[in-house]
Amino acid sequence: MRKLITTLSQLVLPISVMMLLIVINLIKGVDYFNITLVNGALYGNIPNILFGASELVILSIGMTLVTAASQGQDISIGVNATISSAVFVLFVLHAGEVTLLVIVAGFLLSCVAGLVLGAFNGTLVSVFKVQPMVASLILFTGGRSIAFMIDGKLSPILANDISNQIGTVIPGVPIQTPIILTAIFIALVAVLFKTTNLRLYVETVGINPNAARLNGINPKKIIFLTFLIMGVCSAVAGFIAVNKAGRHDSVNQLKLIMMDAILAVAIGGNSLIGGKFSITGSIIGAYTIEMLNRTLLRLEIEPAMIKVFKAVFIIILMVVASPVVRVYFSKTLDRVRTWRLTTTIPKDAMVSTGKKEE
Structure with a gap:
């Protein structure tokens, strides 16, 4: 019961902000919740928010774990997503005929690239004790140049039906594909927390690394693991973003999204100096930020x-x-x-x- 009360208290802020934005939008127009079916797919303010926040939600999950364990933030997540998606595009364009198997193989290869980037940041933080923001500043500064070298500075286009369906809708499915992929990712994270002690280990390391070590938990391994998870999150976000756009843009893809991810963690009621965390709060925070962006546009700012x-x-x-x-x-x-x-x-x-x- 006490755990439930604590969880609900963490969600008060993000839910309150979201309700405030809903009220503002309803004042602007009572048709805010209207949803229409266009070419077999659902469109409207709510579906658009879910669609637009797909990458931010996934990155916010990884940012929450990194923040909780390392007591700092990874500011290279947008760049890492750009690099991993460049690997995906390079593989697909050189694979010849684009099939579902090619797309899946390219996605898995981009996840490997994400793991390598996460391992780089994780090693600096966990082994060499570099502050997370400073460690990730290396890739943040030079990462887009790496993406440029991978895609040949050509901003290649994904001109195939499968990528188009991943970025938009699958025929016969009314929900946009990025929304479905985000829901699947959230479900996998929920299963991970349900079947492992990852939450306990991350919170213990974030609260007191020395106490965690005395209790048989290796802080270095846990911090390194959270950066690996962050790398996978970056790869998934990059995969969704590049298929949404239909092309790879090394300059602007997910540019400065790390600021929104950090903000989503804060809005979600999580401390930015580590310790206990709420993935649910961060997810609500991410959707709240997307709602805020669209609300400002709707108010004709x-x-x-x-x-x-x-x-x-x-x-x-x-x-x-x-x-x-x-x-x-x-x-x-x-x-x-x-x-x-x-x-x-x-x-x-x-x-x-x-x-x-x-």
Whole structure:
């Protein structure tokens, strides 16, 4: 019961923000939840949010684990996704006839590339004790040049039906494919946590590495493992992004998405200095960010001003979610409860405590 209450308290912030955005959108127009069927696929504000946030949701999951275990953030995730997707595109374009088997093989090869990149960052952090943000700054700085070398600086196009269906919809299936792939990935992560002690190990290392070591948990291995998982998340996100676009763009693909991923972790009620975490909160946080972006567009904010409005919103959100504000509201709530108790105790109750009226 206590665990359930703790989980729900972590989700208060992301759910509250999402509900606020829903109210704003309903004020703008009551047709916000309208969904239409176009060429056999569902379209509307909600499906569009689920579709648009696919990559961010997957990257937020990996970022949550890295943050919880290493007490820092990986800022190279967008670049890593670009490199791994470049490997996927290179394989597909040189495979001749594009079949489902070729696509799957290319995807698995991109996951291997993601694991290599994750292992690079993970080694720097876990073995050489480099701060995560500094360690990942190496790939963040030079990674897109690596992607350029892989794709030949040509921004190659994926001109095949299978890639198009992966990035859009499969004939006869009303839900867009990236939404389905994201749901499958979330389900696999849920199974991983259900069948292993990964959550316990990550939280233990994040809270106190020395105590974890004394209890037989190797902090280096756990931190390294979270970066490997982050590498896979980057590869999956890159795979979805490149099939959505239908081409590989080494310059702009998932550019600066790491900032939204970090923000999704924070909105999800997770501490950015490690320890206990909520994957559910991060997922809701990712969808909330996508909803915020689309809400600003729906309010007809000029594209040049969207970042300003988003920054102001984030500042307000972070202040509200800060420990200082939380402690203040907690103390205020305790004072209110104490005042209510003292004003509602009947006089007869004083007799039972051994006190008598003079």
